[in-house]
Amino acid sequence: MADTAKNSLLAPSSATTSSAGPAETASSPVAEPPRSPPAARRFLQSNVDTSGPLGVWQLCFFFCFLTGFTSAPTFLACYLWAGFQTGGLVQLGLAVGRLFATSDRTFHKPDQQALTSLLSFLLGTSLGRIGDRVGAKKRWWAMSATFISALLTMAAALCAHFSRETSVAEFRTEASWRSPQGMAALGFASASLGLQGIVAKRLNPASGTSLVLTTVWVELANDPLLFARKAVKSRDHRALAVFAAFLGGMCSAGIVFASSSAVAFGVCTGLRVIAVFVWLFMPAEKPKK
Structure with a gap:
């Protein structure tokens, strides 16, 4: 009789356990497989080739x-030269050397412009650290960096326009862009090329930067297949880079002489915006096996 009572006391608990088991199993969350990111996000996160x-x-x-x-x-x-800082650096060295050679203690306007261009270039190229952190070859970073360069060039166009200064200086001692707006135009243009240079360097280290073409000239003149009568990748790419820089300077000078530096910077802004969309058509880098 004691055993019967004991069993009767245990029965409800066991029934409760048995009835609660399926409920708990049904209510327990089912592990879902990890979702892949959207196709657009994968496309922007891919490395460009x-x-x-x-x-x-x-x-x-x-x-x-x-x-x-x-x-x-x-x-x-x-x-x-906004993109070639060797000349600006040497000009600053000449300014310091003048302190020891003459009694002139003035920090002349051309020296101030050289310092402005150099510092702005360094600030612009330092933005490339963002690419080093997120991935220098990521498609979205290449597009973003090119767009930032376009914004900097647009700022240079606005500053050059509102400076109301001449776009062509007749003499070196009578350089233009002496006002704060003109100095800002020089700074924004230098910063845009600083960012462009580091982006090009990170995307294709073999080609060097898109700025210092002196190295390209040296490597082109000493290419062992310089006079080969066939397609040579190293020679042809360097020759194309030299020709493109020459053509860009010629076209820009024509616009400046015909209109103004502000218009030239405005056209440059439009070309950079086009370059932003070109990254969308760049093939993705194939994974290494």
């Missing part, structure tokens, strides 16, 4: 062309 024909045109033609196109107005206005 700049080794193909479209990549060569984007880096050699668009970027080198824009190097000449952006540098021409700055040289015509104040005899400084």
Whole structure:
């Protein structure tokens, strides 16, 4: 009788357990497989392949062309190359050397412009650290960096326009862009080329930057297949880069002489916007096996 009572006490609990088991099993969450990111996100997160024909045109033609196109107005206005900072650095060295050789203690306007261009270039190229963190070859970063360069060029166009200064300086001692707006135009143009240079360098280290073409000239002249009567990738790409920079400077100078440096920077802004969309058609880099 004691055993019967004991069993009767245990029965409800066991029934409750048995009835609760399926309910708990039914209410327990089912592990779902991880969802893949949307196709658009995967596309933007992919690495671009700049080794193909479209990549060569984007880096050699668009970027080198824009190097000449952006540098021409700055040289015509104040005899400084926005993308080639060797001359600006040497000019600053001459300014310091003048302190020891003469009694002139003035920090002349051309020296101020050289310092402005150099510092702006360094600030612009330092934005490339973002690409190093998120992925220098990511499609979205290449598009974003090119768009930022376009914004900087547009700012240079606005500053050059509102400075109301001449676009072509007749003498080196009478350089233009002496006002704060003119100095800002020089700074924005230099910053845009600084960012462009590091982006091109990270995307295709073999081609070098799109700015310092002196190295391209040296490697082109010493190419062992320089006079080969066939397609040579190293020689042809360097020759294309040199020609693109020359063509960019020539076209930009024509616009400056016909109109103004502000218009030239405006056209450059439009070309950079086109370059942003070209990245959408760049093939993705194939995964390494």
